[in-house]
Amino acid sequence: MILELDLGNTRSKWRLLSPAGATPVGIPGHAGVVETQSLRVGAVPAMWRELPVTRVRAANVAGSEAATGLCAIAEELGWGSVEFARVESQCAGVTCGYRDVSRLGVDRWLAVIAAHQHFQRPCLVADCGSAVTLDLLGAGGQHLGGYIVPGLGLMRRALFRDTDAVKVPDTLEAGMSLDAGCDTTAAVNRGLVLMVLGAIDEAMGRLAVKAPAPLLVLTGGDGALLASLTRHRAELRPDLVLDGLALSNP
Ligand SMILES: Nc1ncnc2c1ncn2[C@@H]1O[C@H](COP(=O)(O)OP(=O)(O)O)[C@@H](O)[C@H]1O
Ligand SMILES: CC(C)(COP(=O)(O)O)[C@@H](O)C(=O)NCCC(=O)O
Ligand SMILES: [K+]
Incomplete structure (x- = not known):
């Protein structure tokens, strides 16, 4: 097995x-x-x-x-x-958008090739883990590059470490309110989610200019949380990176 x-x-x-x-x-x-x-x-x-x-x-x-x-x-x-698994310039119908393919995170690559196989249409692949990576998959399996931002936990720990008065616990939960926080804990936790949702919105908009009707595909430890809060229709695929392994290493 x-x-x-x-x-x-x-x-x-x-x-x-x-x-x-x-x-x-x-x-x-x-x-x-x-x-x-x-x-x-x-x-x-x-x-x-x-x-x-x-x-x-x-x-x-x-x-x-x-x-x-x-x-x-x-x-x-x-x-x-x-x-x-290694990143190749082409695999399973996808062409890598990085100039130096060896520099692209292999988890990002596997998620992108799996998304192409599952959906066969333009996708924004958002892997919400330690870092949040947003990869643009255009028409015809063309990877268009992407964005890397700190993940929710990393951002919260950065505030905790480098401020005096913004040391708050993680209160993130599916379906949580994103109304403006009226205490520090709510202001931080809701603010962190806004950061990632805002990045997703911006990346979706930019992808939509290049490729018709992109689909948002979410994975990673915080994928379910963000799927519950995004205004986009989202496909949640927790195993997307693992799904890519069968394509890269058949
Ligand atoms: N049971 C859990 N334990 C730890 N982190 C979790 C758990 N459930 C969700 N998370 C969230 O998932 C994030 C890690 O996601 P994951 O995709 O596993 O990251 P990575 O691939 O970078 O290791 C954490 O930052 C945290 O916000
Ligand atoms: C951006 C990442 C740190 C994300 O890793 P993760 O949060 O899933 O642990 C990883 O894909 C990576 O190390 N990438 C190499 C740099 C790049 O993709 O450009
Ligand atoms: K990630």
């Missing part, structure tokens, strides 16, 4: 696929999230010891220590070598 991993800067998402049939399918109950830091130090998540893994494919944007830690775990558990 195929173990798929998406090593993000904060958390690593995994799922096990059964290769039965032409299209491998996820096995219920065999998916989860682990702290990326625990992989860096080679800690094996308990459940992984039981997994019947014959192949491992991974997307890593969390640095060489995370890659090394994962490879050590794979060796310890007898899984063989880890196949790391």
Whole structure:
């Protein structure tokens, strides 16, 4: 069975696929999230010891220590070598928009090629994790580049660290009010959401100039929150990065 991993800067998402049939399918109950830091130090998540893994494919944007830690775990558990996805200038009908394709985050690339496969139309792919990345996918599978901004947690921690009086807890929740805050906690938490929604709006507008009727596709740890609050029709695809692995590393 195929173990798929998406090593993000904060958390690593995994799922096990059964290769039965032409299209491998996820096995219920065999998916989860682990702290990326625990992989860096080679800690094996308990459940992984039981997994019947014959192949491992991974997307890593969390640095060489995370890659090394994962490879050590794979060796310890007898899984063989880890196949790391790479950004190519073309894959699965998508042409990369970066001048130097090796500089594009592989998580962004996999999300874009998966969005192209799922929707076959212009999309704004918003991956809302440690960072929020907005990738413009135009007509005909042309990636048009994108934007990188700090994610919600990162912005809140920046205020916490670098101000004296703006140290507030995370009160984000699906469907929350975005009315102007009348206390510091509300002002910050609602303001952070406005930052990301504003960036999405602006990117959607810019994409719409270049490609007809773009679809907003959301993924990442804060994808569900933003899907509940955006004024755009949004497709929420939590596994979009993992979905791209089958296209980049078939
Ligand atoms: N259970 C959770 N634990 C940690 N963060 C979570 C959780 N649920 C949602 N989040 C949010 O998801 C963000 C991380 O998203 P994720 O897509 O996993 O990031 P990355 O891919 O950068 O590691 C956090 O900043 C936080 O706002
Ligand atoms: C922008 C990112 C940090 C996002 O990572 P994440 O928030 O998902 O952990 C990652 O895609 C990355 O390291 N990209 C390389 C720079 C670039 O895409 O231009
Ligand atoms: K991200």
